[in-house]
Amino acid sequence: xxxxxxxxxxxxxxxxxxxxxxxxxxxxxxxxxxxxxxxxxxxxxxxxxxxxxxxxxxxxxxxxxxxxxxxxxxxxxxxxxxxxxxxxxxxxxxxxxxxxxxxxxxxxxxxxxxxxxxxxxxxxxxxxxxxxxxxxxxxxxxxxxxxxxxxxxxxxxxxxxxxxxxxxxxxxxxxxxxxxxxxxxxxxxxxxxxxxxxxxxxxxxxxxxxxxxxxxxxxxxxxxxxxxxxxxxxxxxxxxxxxxxxxxxxxxxxxxxxxxxxxxxxxxxxxxxxxxxxxxxxxxxxxxxxxxxxxxxxxxxxxxxxxxxxxxxxxxxxxxxxxx
Amino acid sequence: xxxxxxxxxxxxxxxxxxxxxxxxxxxxxxxxxxxxxxxxxxxxxxxxxxxxxxxxxxxxxxxxxxxxxxxxxxxxxxxxxxxxxxxxxxxxxxxxxxxxxxxxxxxxxxxxxxxxxxxxxxxxxxx
Numbered sequence: 151x152x153x154x155x156x157x158x159x160x161x162x163x164x165x166x167x168x169x170x171x172x173x174x175x176x177x178x179x180x181x182x183x184x185x186x187x188x189x190x191x192x193x194x195x196x197x198x199x200x201x202x203x204x205x206x207x208x209x210x211x212x213x214x215x216x217x218x219x220x221x222x223x224x225x226x227x228x229x230x231x232x233x234x235x236x237x238x239x240x241x242x243x244x245x246x247x248x249x250x251x252x253x254x255x256x257x258x259x260x261x262x263x264x265x266x267x268x269x270x271x272x273x274x275x276x277x278x279x280x281x282x283x284x285x286x287x288x289x290x291x292x293x294x295x296x297x298x299x300x301x302x303x304x305x306x307x308x309x310x311x312x313x314x315x316x317x318x319x320x321x322x323x324x325x326x327x328x329x330x331x332x333x334x335x336x337x338x339x340x341x342x343x344x345x346x347x348x349x350x351x352x353x354x355x356x357x358x359x360x361x362x363x364x365x366x367x368x369x370x371x372x373x374x375x376x377x378x379x380x381x382x383x384x385x386x387x388x389x390x391x392x393x394x395x396x397x398x399x400x401x402x403x404x405x406x407x408x409x410x411x412x413x414x415x416x417x418x419x420x421x422x423x424x425x426x427x428x429x430x431x432x433x434x435x436x437x438x439x440x441x442x443x444x445x446x447x448x449x450x451x452x453x454x455x456x457x458x459x460x461x462x463x464x465x466x467x468x469x470x471x472x473x474x
Numbered sequence: 475x476x477x478x479x480x481x482x483x484x485x486x487x488x489x490x491x492x493x494x495x496x497x498x499x500x501x502x503x504x505x506x507x508x509x510x511x512x513x514x515x516x517x518x519x520x521x522x523x524x525x526x527x528x529x530x531x532x533x534x535x536x537x538x539x540x541x542x543x544x545x546x547x548x549x550x551x552x553x554x555x556x557x558x559x560x561x562x563x564x565x566x567x568x569x570x571x572x573x574x575x576x577x578x579x580x581x582x583x584x585x586x587x588x589x590x591x592x593x594x595x596x597x598x599x600x601x
Contacts, residue, residue, distance in 0.1 A: 171561055181566050193577065202585075465541055472515070
């Protein structure tokens with residue numbers, strides 16, 4: 151009879167102090183908060199799924215987007231995210247160990263495990279910042295068509311991606327800088343790409359080794375490669391050069407991919423960040439002996455729940471952004 | 475406060491001597507699953523990417539199932555739901571599962587419908 155309500159006399163049922171779920175108020179509220187937060191994240195991930203199924207034939211391939219590892223050059227898909235996942239799971243483990251030590255009222259052990267948890271969280275947030283910076287910077291560059299589609303470049307002989315700098319020419323062009331006095335509303339120029347559209351076009355025409363790759367996936371799940379004539383024809387549709395990714399343009403493919411990436415990993419990163427802050431507060435409270443005086447370490451358990459939840463969400467983000 | 479821990483996982487197949495040992499055991503299991511996911515993600519075996527089950531690649535189904543397994547062990551052992559009363563567990567687990575399944579079902583069906591409209595209807599968007 152594990153699940154039934156505590157029975158007793160009428161007074162003890164209605165007189166307060168009854169704990170049918172055998173959990174304290176604070177812990178129960180933490181659980182209810184986590185349930186609602188889980189639904190928020192589910193909403194984001196489900197809308198990501200919506201956009202992805204809508205553009206199922208042209209969605210970017212994650213393995214081609216996240217290929218970098220800090221301090222190493224080359225193509226390493228997934229390794230760094232796997233490392234980040236492991237760090238977060240590891241910090242979850244130190245958090246459970248802190249809760250476990252708290253149950254046994256071992257203050258020093260709690261301090262050490264909390265400390266390690268905070269370090270793990272900090273490494274994770276730092277890694278995510280690096281991941282963002284790499285994604286925003288971009289690596290090869292591409293052109294965007296009138297319809298907002300992305301055309302990427304490939305070296306025909308090596309069948310590898312070509313960066314804009316590999317073939318674009320430098321033309322003696324004059325740029326007219328948009329100034330405040332020229333418009334009623336002043337818009338700043340935004341970022342400037344390293345090559346103009348003309349330079350990319352000219353470079354493409356003079357270099358027969360370069361082909362164009364469209365967003366569309368073929369039956370093997372790879373991006374469609376056009377031949378030289380098709381490429382030349384397709385390039386006429388280009389209207390802008392894109393380098394890196396932001397909320398408006400995305401050199402890796404569909405711009406929704408970048409939008410969701412920033413939004414979901416950003417929201418998750420914000421959770422990790424606030425988790426680290428809350429952990430820090432509890433960490434100092436443990437050092438000050440607050441919970442020793444209180445007689446129990448339930449506070450550590452409650453922030454622990456939040457921290458594991460962050461890990462739990464990351465497991466899903468990892469799957470739906472990087473694996474599937 | 476549930477101070478007593480249930481120390482058996484895999485439906486009683488593996489029993490740990492202490493709660494700490496159980497935590498490390500679960501970590502080893504989660505790491506193992508992550509390693510499998512990353513391995514499959516990098517190699518992408520032809521037999522798994524070529525087979526479709528219910529309109530999705532078998533590989534993706536494997537990823538999703540492994541993710542749910544991981545989520546289960548994080549919630550059950552790290553968030554110690556295993557030690558809570560089953561009424562608390564059910565309230566917390568089944569509510570989101572029901573709502574998320576419903577949301578995912580309607581959104582993905584709608585998305586598939588829009589995909590077909592854009593593909594077969596006279597909508598020009600790929601230019």
